[in-house]
Amino acid sequence: MNPLQLNLLAHTWWRFTNKKQYRLYKQQMYQEKIDKFLTENKVLTFEEIKQLADNTGKLNFLHTGNAGDIIYALPVIKKLHELVDVPLNLILKLNEPLRLAKGMTHPLNNVMLNTATANFLKPLLVAQPYISSYDIFTNQVIDINLSLFRKAGIRQDRGNIARWNFYTTGITANLSEKWLFVDADKNYSDTIVVARSQRYNNPVIDYSFLNNYSNTAFIGVKSEYEAMKKLVPNIRWVQVADFLEMARIIAGAKFFIGNQSFPFSIAEALKVPRILEAYHAAPNVVVEGADGYDFYFQNHFESVVKQLNSRQ
Numbered sequence: 001m002n003p004l005q006l007n008l009l010a011h012t013w014w015r016f017t018n019k020k021q022y023r024l025y026k027q028q029m030y031q032e033k034i035d036k037f038l039t040e041n042k043v044l045t046f047e048e049i050k051q052l053a054d055n056t057g058k059l060n061f062l063h064t065g066n067a068g069d070i071i072y073a074l075p076v077i078k079k080l081h082e083l084v085d086v087p088l089n090l091i092l093k094l095n096e097p098l099r100l101a102k103g104m105t106h107p108l109n110n111v112m113l114n115t116a117t118a119n120f121l122k123p124l125l126v127a128q129p130y131i132s133s134y135d136i137f138t139n140q141v142i143d144i145n146l147s148l149f150r151k152a153g154i155r156q157d158r159g160n161i162a163r164w165n166f167y168t169t170g171i172t173a174n175l176s177e178k179w180l181f182v183d184a185d186k187n188y189s190d191t192i193v194v195a196r197s198q199r200y201n202n203p204v205i206d207y208s209f210l211n212n213y214s215n216t217a218f219i220g221v222k223s224e225y226e227a228m229k230k231l232v233p234n235i236r237w238v239q240v241a242d243f244l245e246m247a248r249i250i251a252g253a254k255f256f257i258g259n260q261s262f263p264f265s266i267a268e269a270l271k272v273p274r275i276l277e278a279y280h281a282a283p284n285v286v287v288e289g290a291d292g293y294d295f296y297f298q299n300h301f302e303s304v305v306k307q308l309n310s311r312q
Contacts, residue, residue: 009176010107034153035150041148045170052143055085058132060140064093064147066112067121071161071265073146074128074180077174081130083171090125092118093137096147123244124266127180144169160286162268175287178206180269182244184252188217192309193253194235195220196228197261200279202296207231209302213309215254219246260285268292273311275304 044052053059061077063070070092077088096112118136125134149164150156158166166172173179192215196207208231211214216235218225225237240246247266250256257272258264260282267274268287276287276294285293293308295301 002062031152041151042166043148043152043170044144048168049080049144049171050084053080053086056086057197058087058089059084059143060089060091060095061147062091062113062142062147064096064137064145065150067117068262069147069161070121070125070264071180071262071269072111074269075162075163075175076144076146076165076169077128078128078179079171087132088130089135089260090131091123091135091137091140092120120242123242124180124182124247127244133299136244156284157248157282158284159282161265162288163280175286176271178269178271178289180247180266181245182270184250185245185248186252188249188252189254190215191253192216192305193238193250193256194218194228194232195224195256195258195261195263196252197224197259198227200260200277200281200282202259202277204275204296205298205301210235210305213305219233219248219249220261240288249295254311257305270272272307275301275308 012022026099049059059080061073063073066072077090081088094111094113094115097110111226115161119182122134125131145168146165148168152168154164154167162175171251192210194207194210194216196219199217207228210232211234216232216236217236217238218228219240220228222237225235227238227239228235238249240249246263247270250263250267251270251272253272255275256263256267256274257277258267259277260279263283264274268276268285271289271291273291274287275295276285276292278285278296280296293304295304
């Protein structure tokens with residue numbers, strides 16, 4: 001038996017027979033992970049970021065993650081736009097491997113971001129006043145890695161996705177304020193816009209009561225729409241040309257309903273009236289600011305929909 005196998009055996013034994021030793025073991029493993037992370041990566045302070053901006057006359061931000069994580073990383077860029085007077089450039093790296101929990105699926109299968117999704121994102125990102133330029137990674141010099149949280153020992157199945165980059169940049173933004181800016185599509189002013197991915201579904205929630213509302217529209221991929229249509233036959237499917245169009249629809253909607261997937265990140269960033277289906281097994285999306293609601297139980301879901309729909 002090799003040392004790794006022995007270590008695993010001891011770890012499993014302590015877990016059930018010696019809780020104190022098990023806690024010490026877990027703390028030691030965490031300390032070793034963080035020591036390795038800090039040896040291999042530079043965690044900047046704001047003072048260091050500002051000095052870097054002054055020296056280079058710009059800041060290049062890299063993100064290697066999926067579309068939702070990119071939206072939740074934008075508050076850091078927006079805050080730095082307020083603090084430093086240099087161009088802020090967002091660079092996305094494609095085709096990073098995606099690890100899914102057993103039984104989970106994702107529209108992009110085994111990568112976090114592909115060319116098609118990056119192209120869908122581009123119009124929305126370049127429309128933001130605090131982003132100077134948008135590009136795909138081709139070995140550009142990177143100043144701030146907005147995916148560093150994935151290596152930093154931060155639990156990604158809980159907490160708040162929008163805060164993860166605060167911990168690796170030292171930059172704290174006000175998440176109750178909007179950080180996406182688009183022109184609302186007024187054609188949806190009397191429409192309840194819905195999105196629900198096939199991941200992060202609360203198993204005790206039933207959307208079929210939305211059949212009582214005639215003004216519903218679904219945004220998302222075909223398989224997600226077909227799953228929703230089985231529950232809400234009268235819901236219509238809106239196919240968008242890109243994520244700027246999606247954001248404009250969400251901004252113009254009467255209100256938005258979504259689970260912990262990409263469209264909700266847009267609704268949260270826009271601070272529109274929004275309802276989140278919270279996922280008990282990975283509660284890592286937090287609603288902050290006015291007009292935000294979340295739920296775990298059916299009666300609360302139906303009650304909030306009724307309240308928002310009755311607004312003039």
